[in-house]
Amino acid sequence: MSARKRSRAVSAPPPPPGADACALDADRPSSPAKPAKIDYDSPWKDALELYxxxxxxxxxxxxxAVIDGSVPPEFLDKEMQSIEVPEGPPGDGRLYTDKLVKVRHIDGTDAWILVHVEVQGGAAGPQMIGWTAHRMYRYRTRIEDRHEILHAQAGQALPALYSLCILVASRSGPAHLEYRQDFLGQGVSFSFPVVHLSQWLERWDELEALARTNPFAVVIMAQLQALRYHGAERVAPTISLARLLYKYHYSREQIRLLLRLIEWMLRLPKDQAPVYMAALKHIKQEKKMGHILIAERIGMEKGQAKMLLQQLQHRFGPVDAETTARVQSAELDELETWLLNILDATTLEDVFQG
Structure with missing residues (x-):
């Protein structure tokens, strides 16, 4: 007889639409073309190592709370590469990031942390969640099997192992997933915490406030915006996140690193790269000067107005003369607000609210 397997289910929203895009860099106009398939896996690896x-x-x-912050984490990438676990069911289409990290516990002992990130999660039904729980279980047991004897021979205890699953596209669900295998009253049960990352969409103001002192909050904001928007719609949130970094007075190096991750996650269409780069240039000038000269402000307003009119036409069709005049005569702050409003607006009137 075969053993019976079951796991608790978590719901998740549909996957975001894809878009051909190019990566941008804060220090140069554009970078070499990337493959058509958007790779969210690599920025997550970099983000976890940096932050x-x-x-x-x-x-x-x-x-x-129990990690000794004075000891830098050690990333055991070679260890993870030597452990073979199936990537997913045929035709899955998801992207995964699995990191094994060695940290020091506050009691002086070593601990290992297995972090599994399911980046491009589509609808996560019971079958997919069951597979995810099984995968986490297999990783854990294989890590333990590989090192139990080696540590025993060295007279050392096997480090504590903490498993964490991050479902990027999931908005809600249980705080823990469970893998269970049982037959006639005997078997195994393994549970581990799961983060439903998209729940932050309902707590955006809180997340934005946390970003003032926690750079990983910026990473989460970028990933969530990448799930919500595609194509030219991503220009406004990318600019908004860039402005946030300067507003919160991040160091030059932190801004460079975070912009790289933001641009990597929010891949912009090639024809939108000049719009973003021009906006980034103005943000830098504004930060450097502390105020904007009249001529520069007029130039920024013209650029923002042109971008807004393009977005309005793309979203709602031809723009009438009255609306065009309103946009072209608006102040910079109004234009920036309207550019953000258009992302969720269902009617033309919605754009000009607030």
């Missing part, structure tokens, strides 16, 4: 402790502060506060 592991801030990430755990947001996503696993109980774990963060």
């Amino acid at each position: 592991f402790k801030p990430a755990m502060a947001l996503l696993a506060p109980d774990l963060h």
Whole structure:
């Protein structure tokens, strides 16, 4: 007889539409063309390595509380590469990031953290969640099997292992997933915490406030905007996130690193790259000067007005003369508000609210 397997289910929204895009860099107009398939996996790997402790502060506060912050985390990438676990069911289409991290517990012992990130999660029904729970279980047991004997021979205890699953596209669900295998009253049960990352969409103001001191909050904002919008719609949120970094007075190096991750996640269409780069240039000038000269402000207003009119025409069809005049005579702050409004607007009137 075959063993019976079951796991708890989590709901998730549909996957975001794809778009041909190019990556941008804050220090040059554009970077070499990327493959058509958008790769969210690599920016997550970089983001976790750059901001592991801030990430755990947001996503696993109980774990963060017992990590010795004075000891840098060690990323065991070679260890993970040597462990063979199936990537997913045939035709799955998801992207995964699996990181094994060695940290120091506050009691002086070592601990390992297995972080599984399901980046491009579509509708996560019971079957997919069951597979995810099984995958996490297989990783854990294989890590333990590989090192139990080695540590015993060295007279060392096997490090504690903490498993964490991050479902990027999931808005809600249980706080833990469970893998269970049982037959006639005997078997195994393995549960682990899961983060439903898209729940932050309902707590956006809180997330934006956290971004003032926690750079990983910026990473989460970029990933959520990448799920919500596609194509030219991504220009306004990308500019908004860039402005936020300067508003919160991040260092030049932090801004460079975070912009790279933002641009990597929010892949913009090639024809929108000049719009973004022009906006980024103005943001830098504004930060450097502390105020904007009249001529520069007029130039920024013209650029924003032109972009808004293009977006309005794309979304609602030909723009009448009255609306065109209103946009062209608007102040910079109004234009920026309307550019953000258009992302969720269902009618032309919705754009000009607020």
